[in-house]
Amino acid sequence: MANVAVDKRALIEGERPIFNASYGKLMMWFFLVSDAFTFSAFLITYGALRFRATSMGISWANPEEVFTHAPILHELFHIEAPLVFVGLMTFILILSSVTMVLAVEAGHRRSKKEVSKWVFWTMIGGITFLSCQAYEWYHFIHGTEGGARLVEVSAMQDIPLPGIDATKQDKVKVFPVWSTKEENSESEIVGLRLSNGRLITDERVPAIWASGTPTTGGANLHVNEYGPPAFADLFFFVTGFHGSHVFSGVVLLLILLINVNKGTYERRGHYEMVEKIGLYWHFVDLVWVFVFTFFYLI
Amino acid sequence: MASAGAEQRKVIIRTAIILGAITAFEFVVAFTWRGVTESVGLQIETGRAMKDALFIILTLFKASYIVGVFMHLKDEVRRLMWTILVPFIFIVWLIIALIWEGGNWGKQTPKSTSIEHIEHLPAQQMPINVHRYGA
Numbered sequence: 001m002a003n004v005a006v007d008k009r010a011l012i013e014g015e016r017p018i019f020n021a022s023y024g025k026l027m028m029w030f031f032l033v034s035d036a037f038t039f040s041a042f043l044i045t046y047g048a049l050r051f052r053a054t055s056m057g058i059s060w061a062n063p064e065e066v067f068t069h070a071p072i073l074h075e076l077f078h079i080e081a082p083l084v085f086v087g088l089m090t091f092i093l094i095l096s097s098v099t100m101v102l103a104v105e106a107g108h109r110r111s112k113k114e115v116s117k118w119v120f121w122t123m124i125g126g127i128t129f130l131s132c133q134a135y136e137w138y139h140f141i142h143g144t145e146g147g148a149r150l151v152e153v154s155a156m157q158d159i160p161l162p163g164i165d166a167t168k169q170d171k172v173k174v175f176p177v178w179s180t181k182e183e184n185s186e187s188e189i190v191g192l193r194l195s196n197g198r199l200i201t202d203e204r205v206p207a208i209w210a211s212g213t214p215t216t217g218g219a220n221l222h223v224n225e226y227g228p229p230a231f232a233d234l235f236f237f238v239t240g241f242h243g244s245h246v247f248s249g250v251v252l253l254l255i256l257l258i259n260v261n262k263g264t265y266e267r268r269g270h271y272e273m274v275e276k277i278g279l280y281w282h283f284v285d286l287v288w289v290f291v292f293t294f295f296y297l298i
Numbered sequence: 299m300a301s302a303g304a305e306q307r308k309v310i311i312r313t314a315i316i317l318g319a320i321t322a323f324e325f326v327v328a329f330t331w332r333g334v335t336e337s338v339g340l341q342i343e344t345g346r347a348m349k350d351a352l353f354i355i356l357t358l359f360k361a362s363y364i365v366g367v368f369m370h371l372k373d374e375v376r377r378l379m380w381t382i383l384v385p386f387i388f389i390v391w392l393i394i395a396l397i398w399e400g401g402n403w404g405k406q407t408p409k410s411t412s413i414e415h416i417e418h419l420p421a422q423q424m425p426i427n428v429h430r431y432g433a
Binding site: 091 | 303306311314318324325331332349350364367368377381388389392396398404405
């Protein structure tokens with residue numbers, strides 16, 4: 001990084017900079033450290049709630065059964081492809097990170113044309129990733145065809161539901177657990193999962209199921225077809241927070257692209273802005289590496 | 299100048315291949331691990347814990363490549379590197395503390411009489427999973 005022009009006036013200790021990095025780059029690093037703390041807090045919350053659920057005997061959602069949709073495979077061939085799409089998203093983000101670092105490298109050589117090219121492809125990668133995320137969110141919220149039923153607890157005082165106060169007129173969504181993978185003529189309901197995460201598998205299952213009113217499945221911040229509500233909440237918050245970072249990154253890249261093409265950095269004499277935005281973009285990729293592992297693989 | 303750039307691009311491409319290969323490997327492991335543990339004769343719980351440990355190690359490996367090579371942290375002066383890395387000792391502490399806590403929250407919840415009929419099944423033994431894996 002020796003050939004990057006450094007504004008020494010802006011550095012601590014003047015002529016002998018203790019960090020040998022420009023003010024802007026240093027502040028980007030400090031921002032990223034604090035942002036990493038926020039993301040860590042999200043993922044640790046996920047871990048703590050998951051361990052809590054396990055210690056209570058509540059079954060957590062299995063990502064392999066939740067994220068089974070992939071474009072084309074799902075729409076045209078009706079094939080379930082667990083984790084295939086999210087794997088693709090991971091590759092797209094890693095690729096966009098590679099094009100970003102190539103842009104930074106081109107910036108060191110002050111090659112305006114190459115910087116412009118690589119920044120453009122990075123931006124395309126980011127937009128593709130966001131589109132993929134939109135598809136995934138749509139299917140997560142929409143839910144599967146097993147559906148859900150709303151049980152009016154107040155009318156069922158004879159069948160107490162775990163974690164539900166029958167005297168408070170509470171309603172609870174009940175999700176079927178089928179004996180086969182999907183609902184069909186051969187499958188039967190072997191269990192019910194309440195929207196508070198509890199699982200019922202005894203002889204009361206048919207009575208509870210019959211008493212319910214059909215309603216939509218899927219997931220939102222209150223109910224979750226796939227497992228405890230906390231899983232859906234954290235899915236929305238973690239991937240949503242990450243997605244908003246990707247979106248900010250795309251906006252920053254767009255500004256960068258415009259400035260590169262206008263020759264702003266050529267006039268400035270250095271392409272350090274590419275490095276600073278590059279740091280941010282790599283950080284977004286880094287976060288996804290952790291989200292991919294802890295949300296989808298483990 | 300140009301040759302130095304070529305050298306750097308080679309490092310970038312090599313790192314990209316490593317990252318892609320690890321991700322692909324993780325993907326393969328995610329689908330084959332259960333079958334492998336069963337054929338070896340390991341308990342499902344033990345196999346799962348080993349798989350999780352493997353994923354975490356691979357993730358840290360990938361993270362170090364992204365931070366070290368793509369973000370050029372290993373090219374920065376040492377004191378900047380440590381200034382950025384050392385604060386994460388608090389994250390390590392938070393992970394240990396909250397995972398420990400989380401594992402105990404459930405045990406402290408008083409059991410009401412109305413939940414007697416609940417099966418306390420671990421996630422791996424849910425009926426839907428039984429079908430999915432044919433186990």
